Amino acid sequence: MAEGGDFTLSEIGQISVVVHDLDQTIAFYRDVLGMRFLFQGTKMAFFDCGGIRLYLAPPERPEFDHAPSIIYYRVKDIQNAHRILSGRGVKFESEPHKIADMGDHELWMAFFRDNEANLLALMSEIAK
Numbered sequence: 001m002a003e004g005g006d007f008t009l010s011e012i013g014q015i016s017v018v019v020h021d022l023d024q025t026i027a028f029y030r031d032v033l034g035m036r037f038l039f040q041g042t043k044m045a046f047f048d049c050g051g052i053r054l055y056l057a058p059p060e061r062p063e064f065d066h067a068p069s070i071i072y073y074r075v076k077d078i079q080n081a082h083r084i085l086s087g088r089g090v091k092f093e094s095e096p097h098k099i100a101d102m103g104d105h106e107l108w109m110a111f112f113r114d115n116e117a118n119l120l121a122l123m124s125e126i127a128k
Contacts, residue, residue, distance in 0.1 A: 014053040017068045019116050025056050028115040032088045049073075070111075070119050078108045078124035085112065085122075096122065104128060 019025040026045045030037045035054070038046040044057040059065035075081040078096040086092065096110040102125070110122045 012052050014055050015049075015068075015071060016055045016057065017071070017114075017118055018059050018065060019056045019118075020058060021116065022056065022058065024115050029054070029056065032090060033085070033114075067118055070121055072109070072121045072123045075122050075124050078110060078122050078126075081122050081124075082110050093119075096124070 036048040047054040093111040100107045108124045
């Protein structure tokens, strides 16, 4: 067996999102999305997302200046989350909609953008 054959990556500690206006983006994630602000450095800010740190910062090098992967926020009641965030000024790409029937539950999603046009999503697994 190869060295470290039973080693696996299984826990995410931090996700990075490239931003250009750190102060405005902090306000969006804290005040609009209601995420728990952890701390801020000179050119970076951190939020708690269910035990995973969300790291917001300008790109360190030009090759890092691109949109991130989509972050999917799990919510219990997607209709209520959509209503609350819409009331706070979040612009959704579409209404919450069913993505897939998973047999014992349905997977629902609603996509939106942060203040810098990074694509984000709400996801909800609704029991039948």
